[in-house]
Amino acid sequence: MIRIxxxxxxxxxxxxxxxACWLGESSSDGNRLEVSVEYKPKPFAEFVQNAFxxxxxxxxxxxxxxxxxxxxxxxQDKHQDPPVxxxxxxxxxxxxxxxxxxxGANEWGAQVADRLGxxxxxxxxxxxxxxxxxLGMGCERDCPLEFIESLMLDALNLKGLMPSDIHSLNSIDxxxxxxxxxxxxxxxxxxxxxxxxxxxxxxxxxxxTKSDYIxxxxxxxxxxxxxxxxxAQNESGSEPELVLNKIKNVKATVAIARGFVDxxxxxx
Numbered sequence: 001m002i003r004i005x006x007x008x009x010x011x012x013x014x015x016x017x018x019x020a021c022w023l024g025e026s027s028s029d030g031n032r033l034e035v036s037v038e039y040k041p042k043p044f045a046e047f048v049q050n051a052f053x054x055x056x057x058x059x060x061x062x063x064x065x066x067x068x069x070x071x072x073x074x075x076q077d078k079h080q081d082p083p084v085x086x087x088x089x090x091x092x093x094x095x096x097x098x099x100x101x102x103x104g105a106n107e108w109g110a111q112v113a114d115r116l117g118x119x120x121x122x123x124x125x126x127x128x129x130x131x132x133x134x135l136g137m138g139c140e141r142d143c144p145l146e147f148i149e150s151l152m153l154d155a156l157n158l159k160g161l162m163p164s165d166i167h168s169l170n171s172i173d174x175x176x177x178x179x180x181x182x183x184x185x186x187x188x189x190x191x192x193x194x195x196x197x198x199x200x201x202x203x204x205x206x207x208x209t210k211s212d213y214i215x216x217x218x219x220x221x222x223x224x225x226x227x228x229x230x231x232a233q234n235e236s237g238s239e240p241e242l243v244l245n246k247i248k249n250v251k252a253t254v255a256i257a258r259g260f261v262d263x264x265x266x267x268x
Contacts, residue, residue: 002035003051004059011061011089012039018059018091021115025162033162049074052082057108057160059085060097067097083160085109087118095121107131107243107258108160132236132259133161133243135169135190136228137181138214139252145180147251152184155254159244163188167235170227172200172218193231200226203233208245222246228257236261 002022004015015037025033041047048070051058060067064086075081075098083105084098094113096105110131113120135155139148156162168191175181176194185192197219203226204210210221220226224246232240236259244256 001051001056002033002059003038003056004035004061005038005041005048006061006089007040007066008062008089012037014061014087014089014091015039015059018087018112018116021112022162025164045070052084055082057083059087059112061087061089064095064097071098083108085112087112087116091116091118093121094118111161111165130261132232132261133166134228134231134235134257134259135166136224136226136231136246136255136257137169137171137184137252138175138223138227139178139181141178143178143180143251145183147249148180148184149187151247151249151252151254155244155247155256158247159256161256166190168193168231170194170231172197172220172223172227174218175223193227195227195230200230203229203240206240206242208242222255224253224255225257228255232257232259235259 004018006012006015019035019037022033022035038047048058052071053074067084067086071084081098083096085105085108086095086097087093094109094116096109098105110120112118114130135152137148137152166188169181169185170193171178171181173194173196182192200220204221206229207222207225214223215221225242229240229242238259238261240257240259242255243258246253246255248254
């Protein structure tokens with residue numbers, strides 16, 4: 001559940017605009033994503049603290065001081081607290097206030113900034129940078145779609161991402177004809193790219209783990225991470241990084257990578 005909390009008429013207008021950005025989105029369990037606009041909820045402190053404690057993701061359109069004073073009594077730690085964003089009522093700035101890395105607020109804030117055309121304000125990333133997210137997947141031959149899709153949705157949920165945040169699905173060239181990887185990309189309107197082992201090899205130093213078995217089988221130490229990283233590099237033109245190290249089920253693996261596009265440079 002995402003709650004957008006506004007305290008002024010201008011803030012409420014921005015909240016409704018942001019709510020519309022998520023219209024029709026699905027959560028990781030396949031259900032429709034719930035996004036509510038809360039205008040001057042009363043009693044304010046009790047409402048906000050209850051929402052926070054039940055794990056709702058919160059977007060405040062107000063002063064950061066109000067948010068911190070209200071949430072201070074219920075804060076636990078960065079591993080348990082849900083992500084919190086703060087926006088100014090003009091929608092020019094997005095501030096990941098709580099649970100930046102561990103809770104996913106930094107990445108979520110980058111997505112919100114991208115959708116609003118706003119500037120992301122945080123100490124762990126440079127301003128004017130918009131993220132490009134890519135998926136890398138490997139799977140058994142003729143892997144059923146439900147195994148691939150459920151794993152992909154689990155991965156996105158772990159990082160607070162939506163399918164619409166992903167730019168492409170990527171794998172190794174021996175999977176170029178993998179029916180359900182193609183089907184997954186088509187279902188979510190992603191590009192589907194495959195790369196040779198030779199093209200993927202330069203990503204080796206960025207892998208979280210290296211599998212000798214995979215190397216002997218296909219010629220690279222990891223398909224999902226390598227493919228995601230190379231795609232992020234190609235699509236952003238920047239040094240890629242892993243957002244989610246590979247996770248797997250019994251038939252498939254998936255990883256998420258990211259590159260950044262300098263929108264200020266593009267505009268000049």
